[in-house]
Amino acid sequence: MIPVCFYFQVHQPMRLDQGYSFFDIGRSHRYRDEAANRDIMRKVADKCYLPANRMMLDLINEHRGDFRISYAITGVVMEQFQEFCPEVLDSFRALADTGCVEFIGETHYHSLAFLFSREEFRRQVKMHGRILEEFFGARPTTFRNTELIYSNDLALEVEKMGYKTILCEGADHVLGWRSPNYLYQPAGCTRLKAMLKNYRLSDDVAFRFSDRNWSEWPVTTDKFARWVHALAGNGDVVNLFMDYETIGEHQWADTGIFEFFRCLPKAVLAHGDFVFRTPGEASAELDPMAQLDVPYFTSWADLERDVTAWLGNPMQDQAAELAYALEDDVLATGDDELIATWRELLTSDHFYYMCTKWFSDGDVHKYFNPYDTPHQAFITYMNALNDLALRVRRDLGKD
Numbered sequence: 322m323i324p325v326c327f328y329f330q331v332h333q334p335m336r337l338d339q340g341y342s343f344f345d346i347g348r349s350h351r352y353r354d355e356a357a358n359r360d361i362m363r364k365v366a367d368k369c370y371l372p373a374n375r376m377m378l379d380l381i382n383e384h385r386g387d388f389r390i391s392y393a394i395t396g397v398v399m400e401q402f403q404e405f406c407p408e409v410l411d412s413f414r415a416l417a418d419t420g421c422v423e424f425i426g427e428t429h430y431h432s433l434a435f436l437f438s439r440e441e442f443r444r445q446v447k448m449h450g451r452i453l454e455e456f457f458g459a460r461p462t463t464f465r466n467t468e469l470i471y472s473n474d475l476a477l478e479v480e481k482m483g484y485k486t487i488l489c490e491g492a493d494h495v496l497g498w499r500s501p502n503y504l505y506q507p508a509g510c511t512r513l514k515a516m517l518k519n520y521r522l523s524d525d526v527a528f529r530f531s532d533r534n535w536s537e538w539p540v541t542t543d544k545f546a547r548w549v550h551a552l553a554g555n556g557d558v559v560n561l562f563m564d565y566e567t568i569g570e571h572q573w574a575d576t577g578i579f580e581f582f583r584c585l586p587k588a589v590l591a592h593g594d595f596v597f598r599t600p601g602e603a604s605a606e607l608d609p610m611a612q613l614d615v616p617y618f619t620s621w622a623d624l625e626r627d628v629t630a631w632l633g634n635p636m637q638d639q640a641a642e643l644a645y646a647l648e649d650d651v652l653a654t655g656d657d658e659l660i661a662t663w664r665e666l667l668t669s670d671h672f673y674y675m676c677t678k679w680f681s682d683g684d685v686h687k688y689f690n691p692y693d694t695p696h697q698a699f700i701t702y703m704n705a706l707n708d709l710a711l712r713v714r715r716d717l718g719k720d
Contacts, residue, residue: 502556
């Protein structure tokens with residue numbers, strides 16, 4: 322049997338107030354754009370989270386447990402669910418109660434912490450594990466780093482933390498002639514198994530589903546199921562990883578995305594060799610095919626599948642370095658509010674908004690960016706960060 326593994330990323334950042342200016346530093350400490358955070362969360366909840374969760378619950382019940390899925394829900398978005406739309410949390414709890422859903426661990430603040438501070442990385446992973454247990458009674462055994470950022474060193478750290486499975490991108494420059502449709506053993510690890518995203522099939526839904534200029538449009542359920550079934554004999558697993566917001570937000574309801582997913586389980590299960598499994602279940606059932614050696618960082622972003630969506634231009638590098646340079650002083654304050662605010666500023670989206678890669682995937686960056694220019698994102702972020710640094714220095718008596 323060939324397991325099909327659906328993993329959905331669920332995330333919304335705490336957005337900053339673009340009106341927070343240089344003249345507010347030292348005077349005001351309200352960095353969040355609370356109106357935007359509330360309005361966007363309500364909009365996405367109504368378009369995606371609530372109807373998609375109802376649909377997934379119906380599919381699980383309809384197929385009597387034969388349809389199984391997984392979610393990586395960031396701590397940042399769960400905090401916003403609590404504040405702005407607790408009914409979304411209730412709908413995820415209903416999914417958890419079916420026993421057919423796996424909740425995947427990651428960094429609580431959807432941060433780049435592993436690239437800058439292993440200690441902060443471990444703290445955020447543990448924080449996220451605690452909130453998953455608190456909200457859903459789930460102890461994660463599968464891990465995915467922010468935006469599927471991955472390397473050998475990351476896999477070793479994750480194995481030390483007790484995880485059994487890690488998710489990563491099936492990038493061509495990593496795999497070469499090999500296929501993402503197998504499990505791999507991360508280099509240097511002895512127990513951890515790596516599951517790789519089949520990015521072609523995943524992106525056919527996440528990015529190309531409504532593209533009328535694409536030669537394969539429209540992507541019907543039967544057509545997509547045939548593409549999945551064509552992998553029989555050419556792999557052990559099919560990993561379909563995408564943003565949950567694909568359903569109803571990135572791909573609006575009028576594209577037919579809900580009808581596509583409603584019909585997909587039946588179409589896939591029509592082939593007797595295919596089943597649905599969560600990543601943890603598939604990992605437990607399958608053995609690694611070979612070692613996976615990834616000495617540099619990869620991700621699921623852009624055509625390059627690297628970390629240049631968040632780091633690489635001077636604005637991004639300066640902002641990230643200054644933010645992480647505050648770590649020791651922020652923690653030394655012992656002030657929970659200051660520490661939480663600092664961690665919110667570590668969320669990777671803030672650096673993504675500063676991206677200047679307006680070429681191969683420019684439209685993607687524009688879609689997800691609330692700022693008119695990367696420079697505006699940088700200025701807004703640095704104003705907030707400088708005010709936070711001033712507060713920390715004053716708290717420690719350094720100013």
